[in-house]
Amino acid sequence: MTKGSPTITFRNLDRSLAIESAIRDRAALIYRMGARIEQLQVVIEAANRTNDRIQGLTVRVEMAVPGPDIVVTRIRPRVSGPEDVVQVVRDALDTARRQLAQRLSVRRDAVRDRRSA
Numbered sequence: 001m002t003k004g005s006p007t008i009t010f011r012n013l014d015r016s017l018a019i020e021s022a023i024r025d026r027a028a029l030i031y032r033m034g035a036r037i038e039q040l041q042v043v044i045e046a047a048n049r050t051n052d053r054i055q056g057l058t059v060r061v062e063m064a065v066p067g068p069d070i071v072v073t074r075i076r077p078r079v080s081g082p083e084d085v086v087q088v089v090r091d092a093l094d095t096a097r098r099q100l101a102q103r104l105s106v107r108r109d110a111v112r113d114r115r116s117a
Contacts, residue, residue: 004031011045013054013085019044022086026093030063035100039064044089046079054079059092063100070103072096 006027008020023042031037040063047056057079063070074092079085 004028006040006042009041009043011043012048013044013046016082016085018082019085019089022089023093026090026097030093030097030100033097033100033104035065035104037063037065037100042089042093044085054085057085057088059088061092061096063096065100065103067103070096070099072099 004027006023008023010016010019027040027042030040041061043058043060043062045058045060046054047058048054055078057076059074061070061072072092072095074088074095076084076088079088
């Protein structure tokens with residue numbers, strides 16, 4: 001794994017280039033935020049699969065950053081196709097990005113307050 005590339009794990013689900021592409025696109029936005037991200041891991045897990053239907057999809061994003069790690073989990077009970085999986089992945093990564101942005105904002109405000117004091 002190179003810096004700026006997420007670790008992607010599929011469990012009980014076939015690997016998909018569309019899903020990996022969506023993850024890499026969203027991860028690139030996260031890495032551009034300027035935070036010291038030590039690791040970004042995305043796990044996509046299907047509880048059960050029957051034919052083309054997925055029953056119980058879980059997407060977990062773990063981001064190792066200074067301070068407490070950022071962990072986001074999204075669960076969808078039923079998924080009808082790859083588009084739904086991509087949407088859940090995007091939602092999870094967007095939430096992780098917002099949490100990182102909030103943390104960076106708080107840290108910048110703290111630095112600004114120390115300088116003005």
